Amino acid sequence: MAHYIGNKIYWRRDNAFSKEFLQKVDEIAKQKKLVDLKIHGKEGMNTIRDSKGCFLNDKYLIDNITPAINQANEECMWHFKLKKFEDFQYTTYGVGHHYGWHQDTHTHAYRDQTVRKVSFTLCLNDEYTGGELEICEPHPDPKKTKFHKFDKITPGTIIIFYSGLWHRVLPVKTGFRKSLVGWTLGTKFQ
Numbered sequence: 001m002a003h004y005i006g007n008k009i010y011w012r013r014d015n016a017f018s019k020e021f022l023q024k025v026d027e028i029a030k031q032k033k034l035v036d037l038k039i040h041g042k043e044g045m046n047t048i049r050d051s052k053g054c055f056l057n058d059k060y061l062i063d064n065i066t067p068a069i070n071q072a073n074e075e076c077m078w079h080f081k082l083k084k085f086e087d088f089q090y091t092t093y094g095v096g097h098h099y100g101w102h103q104d105t106h107t108h109a110y111r112d113q114t115v116r117k118v119s120f121t122l123c124l125n126d127e128y129t130g131g132e133l134e135i136c137e138p139h140p141d142p143k144k145t146k147f148h149k150f151d152k153i154t155p156g157t158i159i160i161f162y163s164g165l166w167h168r169v170l171p172v173k174t175g176f177r178k179s180l181v182g183w184t185l186g187t188k189f190q
Contacts (some may be wrong), residue, residue, distance in 0.1 A: 008077060010136065011159070011162060012159045013159070016156055018156065020143040028060075028061065029090040050098060053092060055087040056087060056089075064118070066085075068158055069082065085183070085184055087115075089181045094179040096172065098172070099172040110185070114180055114188075115188050118161070120183075127175045128172050132151040133159060134148065136165065
């Protein structure tokens with residue numbers, strides 16, 4: 001069942017993907033070298049993002065994730081015209097790793113005139129504490145701005161949302177957090 005919050009800003013499906021699928025994601029990622037994924041803010045090193053990961057372009061993953069993206073796009077009544085995926089990002093967070101407030105959209109379209117429209121996070125494990133995904137639902141009246149925190153997410157759970165929403169991953173307290181994230185592209189908004 002999709003979770004409709006406010007104006008349907010996100011779609012969540014618990015246990016949407018099997019243990020076997022999650023193992024396959026790990027197997028595909030193990031063929032790549034994990035690199036530091038760091039974004040430095042004005043305040044110094046790693047103020048925005050500190051994690052490791054690699055990028056995956058795999059037909060098996062695309063074929064299995066596409067139905068969830070299409071279902072969210074329909075059920076949430078976004079009706080975005082979606083064309084393709086950007087390479088998926090397999091991301092790991094150790095203790096203290098995080099990703100501060102950010103949006104997945106860019107200021108300019110790609111060369112093919114596509115932009116990020118829909119983002120997703122797929123939880124791959126639960127052997128950690130902290131590391132919660134949080135999405136901001138802004139409102140002109142700051143007292144009405146809402147923060148949706150996703151904690152205690154089970155492996156196989158996917159959360160899909162509009163790429164322009166502010167979101168973050170809080171610092172991991174214990175253990176090791178793994179996720180697969182991605183962005184669906186479409187033509188610029190008109």
